[in-house]
Amino acid sequence: MVDFIAPVIVAQNLQKKFGELVAVDGINFTVEKSEVFGFLGPNGAGKTTAMRMIQCVSPKDDGKLEVFGMDVNTHQKEIKKNIGVVPQENNLDPDFTVYENLFVYSRYFDIPKKESKERVNSLLEFVQLEEKKDVMTYMLSGGMKRRLILARALVNNPSLLILDEPTVGLDPQARHLLWEKIRGLKKQNVTIVLTTHYLEEAAYLCDRLVIMDYGQILIEGDPDDIVKKYIGSDVVEVDNTKPVISCLNKTDINYETLDSTVQIYTNEPKDISDRLMKECEFEKITVRSATLEDVFLKLTGRKLRE
Numbered sequence: 599m600v601d602f603i604a605p606v607i608v609a610q611n612l613q614k615k616f617g618e619l620v621a622v623d624g625i626n627f628t629v630e631k632s633e634v635f636g637f638l639g640p641n642g643a644g645k646t647t648a649m650r651m652i653q654c655v656s657p658k659d660d661g662k663l664e665v666f667g668m669d670v671n672t673h674q675k676e677i678k679k680n681i682g683v684v685p686q687e688n689n690l691d692p693d694f695t696v697y698e699n700l701f702v703y704s705r706y707f708d709i710p711k712k713e714s715k716e717r718v719n720s721l722l723e724f725v726q727l728e729e730k731k732d733v734m735t736y737m738l739s740g741g742m743k744r745r746l747i748l749a750r751a752l753v754n755n756p757s758l759l760i761l762d763e764p765t766v767g768l769d770p771q772a773r774h775l776l777w778e779k780i781r782g783l784k785k786q787n788v789t790i791v792l793t794t795h796y797l798e799e800a801a802y803l804c805d806r807l808v809i810m811d812y813g814q815i816l817i818e819g820d821p822d823d824i825v826k827k828y829i830g831s832d833v834v835e836v837d838n839t840k841p842v843i844s845c846l847n848k849t850d851i852n853y854e855t856l857d858s859t860v861q862i863y864t865n866e867p868k869d870i871s872d873r874l875m876k877e878c879e880f881e882k883i884t885v886r887s888a889t890l891e892d893v894f895l896k897l898t899g900r901k902l903r904e
């Protein structure tokens with residue numbers, strides 16, 4: 599693991615094009631040591647493309663991108679040596695057992711054989727797969743495969759861990775188990791960059807995040823602060839009907855319409871509910887905590903997951 603005090607990643611005006619398509623459109627961000635930094639955004643936002651540039655597997659077209667203080671275009675070997683990657687797809691070797699997948703991978707790094715064996719065993723324990731060590735990978739559940747890929751990404755004791763949609767397609771139980779493993783790594787001060795389109799995942803794991811859409815960063819900050827700043831603490835919802843709208847228009851309450859609901863963003867949900875009951879005689883009023891989904895919706899007019 600390299601010891602590094604300056605920001606782990608610095609991106610300035612970073613750009614990537616595929617022909618005419620600008621997949622990453624001049625983004626700026628900095629990832630500090632020991633933080634969990636998230637890229638939240640819908641499919642096609644440019645998250646994976648940004649990750650692939652950080653991993654030095656896809657060259658940038660323009661702008662600056664430094665990892666561990668080194669340029670990604672000129673220091674690929676040094677950077678790759680200190681990065682661990684959990685890619686979006688389950689790319690385990692189907693011809694190997696669980697143990698062999700880790701051990702063979704460890705041979706790509708200059709780790710002595712004895713040390714490799716110890717490291718693989720301790721990683722299997724960390725991801726709770728010791729009992730499956732002699733099993734072929736096709737026999738693992740989806741959650742087990744993702745945990746094994748996480749263990750593989752840790753084989754070289756990386757200073758930076760990149761998780762591209764780490765829990766995509768998993769059931770809630772498997773997702774929570776993986777989240778706990780990621781939190782465990784955070785406690786060990788591993789710097790983590792993760793992409794996700796699950797807002798709960800972003801809110802639960804990230805110290806800071808950016809919300810991306812169409813290759814651009816819309817917003818950056820602490821997940822709770824972002825929600826408080828753009829939405830407030832709560833969302834009061836009522837049905838979107840003509841009488842509801844006409845009554846709301848007689849008040850000074852600001853609202854947004856979304857398909858079948860009307861949403862009121864507020865820090866005073868009780869006051870708003872009381873007013874709606876009194877002034878408009880609404881009966882069906884729902885109050886819920888505001889989320890990053892509300893922020894995305896407010897900024898783009900679309901849902902994160904259509």
Ligand SMILES: Nc1ncnc2c1ncn2[C@@H]1O[C@H](COP(=O)(O)OP(=O)(O)OP(=O)(O)O)[C@@H](O)[C@H]1O
Pocket residue numbers: 616619621639640641642643644645646647648763795
């Ligand atoms: N190799 C490629 N060639 C051409 N276009 C690409 C390539 N890779 C990505 N794109 C396009 O770039 C845009 C950003 O894709 P990217 O995979 O980075 O998005 P994403 O936010 O990671 O979404 P997802 O979660 O679906 O992977 C998309 O429009 C995608 O179709």
